[in-house]
Amino acid sequence: MTGDARSRAEVDPVSGESGAVPAAGSPDALVGAASDTIELLRAMIREACVNEGHPGSGQEIRNVRVLQRFFADAPVEMQVLEPAPGRSSLIARVRGTDPAAPVLGLLGHLDVVPVDPDGWTRNPFGGELSDGEVWGRGAVDMLYLTAAFATVLRDVALAPEKPRGDLVLLAVADEEAGGDYGLRWLLNTHPDAVAVSEVLSESGGMRMGEHVAIGAAEKGSAGRLLVVQGTPGHASIPYGARSAAYRIGDVLQQLGAVVPAAQLGELWDAFVTARIPDEDLADRLRDPVRLDAALPQLGGIAGYAYAVSRVTISPTVLRAGSTHNVIPGSGSIELDIRTLPGTTDDDVDDLLRAVLGPLSELVEIQHLRGWDATASGTDTPLFAAIERAVESVAGSPVVPIMAAGGSDARLFRELGVPAYGFGLLGPSWSYERYREGVHGHDERIDVESVALSLEALRLIVADRIG
Structure with missing residues (x-):
């Protein structure tokens, strides 16, 4: 039914109960409608x-x-x-x-x-x-x-x-x-x-x-595939080989150790004002330098605040090797990267190289599907x-x-x-x-x-x- 009123003998399909007609505009009337x-x-x-x-x-x-x-x-x-x-x-x-x-x-x-x-x-x-x-x-x-x-x-x-x-x-x-x-x-x-x-x-x-x-x-997406090379060999004689799996581990360790810097956009202040009643905490969240130290005080909203205040990098798919007795000579890491308005593909590649540091010379960065942030x-x-x-x-x-x-x-x-x-x-x-x-x-x-x-x-x- 599309109206606000029900007959007194009608059974409400939402509640499963019958009863008096609710007043127009009341919560029961809204649900009935x-x-x-x-x-x-x-x-x-x-x-x-x-x-x-x-x-x-x-x-x-x-x-x-x-x-x-x-x-x-x-x-x-x-x-x-x-x-x-x-x-x-x-x-x-x-x-x-x-x-x-x-x-x-x-x-x-x-x-x-x-x-x-x-x-x-x-x-x-x-x-x-x-x-x-x-x-x-x-x-x-x-x-x-x-x-x-x-x-x-x-x-x-x-x-x-x-x-x-x-x-x-x-x-x-x-x-x-x-x-x-x-x-x-x-x-x-x-x-x-x-x-x-x-x-x-x-x-x-x-x-x-x-x-x-x-x-x-909405944030944008700039997926990347990191390809790493090693030295293959027979798994029974690892001496002299360099497993790509180890190199993937090195890259992952570096990705986990470096946090992209906060970049507070146009909507950030409105979010903080609406959600954070504590004025001192709100002031710290408005400061890119002090923001990360304040995140643990946000409870369940901390993940959202972290995500929308910076570019995020999340490793999602790892690949190396095809059989148990061969040391893999190559491997890859898929990254889900979410970007802020104004972030370009070049910005993302530069950020990855900065995060990886010396390891970036050992990694080939390939572009996956993506799109710009929109507003x-x-x-x-x-x-x-x-x-x-x-x-x-x-x-x-x-x-x-x-x-x-x-x-x-x-x-x-x-x-x-x-x-x-x-x-x-x-x-x-x-x-x-x-x-x-x-x-x-x-x-x-x-x-x-x-x-x-x-x-x-x-x-x-x-x-x-x-």
Whole structure:
């Protein structure tokens, strides 16, 4: 149901209970109004569109079919586009009446990351609703928002009056593996189908003290492969050989011993002001020289603060040797390197050489896939609409933040389209809780957070294109 009221005899599909009609605007009314979104979220979780990074995985066509059924009785224009069998994205559009009005894109992905079932206490693809929470892989990242986007699009399509501007749901494949079978492919091959003037997507809604975090930027990626050479030999006679495995160890030791210096960007002060009430600690965090010594006092937010205050270097994949009785003559280390705005490829290579010191002469640096850091300004009409909506629903100011990871939103920012990480999670959803849920065991979202996000989203849509 899409209205705020229920008949007194109706059983609430969210709580499973019957009772009196809640007052409009009350928490119970908000949750009741989100019941369609909750059921759509559960259905999408059950499709298990697991993206393992190879072309045949994902099979997002299953969630495309779920959305098509959801829109079946609404006047929504739909296109299903796929670069490979089953790797489908759905573009759903409600056209507005004013060609000069904004075209608002709601960017959600349909794929989810793999799970280790042994780490879960419930079926990760059961979509169970228990004690006010929906359980399952993708509940937080980001099927709850994709479901909310779809709900609002259907509401707009069924409204008696058409909107001024277009509203477009971009329900895409392959976000979890970089978008080659999703948004990146769509932008390259079907740019008209996905053309929008502003975008809402994931990576927002967490609580930063009294503030609600809205994603306005993302770090870049500059992956590197370090190739090291040794002297091979028979493993039974190691004298005179120099194993590349030892050299990999030397490189790893050096990478672990040197910490890249802090570089505090435009959003850093806003983060510190919102999250750190202790003025002395906040002052130390604003000082690049004293920042690292203050990090241990931040508790669970320390990892985020470290990540967004510098370029980070993380060894992830090691390779050396192919059989147990041969000393390897070569080896490699894959590095996940996340960059700040303005960091170039040359800057990354120079940083690696500085970190490795004398070892850099023994290491060949090869470039892997990457992209620049991206940001959208906070002086746009869409960001102002987000601020008004969050204040109206939650009574909270917003704080723009930089995401340590990446999302498809960067692909729009690269084109100059403002894109923001949206959401409005419940008061208990600190950044730490959000990060634990994303890609973690027992991923789940509470129905209050879904309802709050849905209510704020409706206000934003009405503000921008209503």
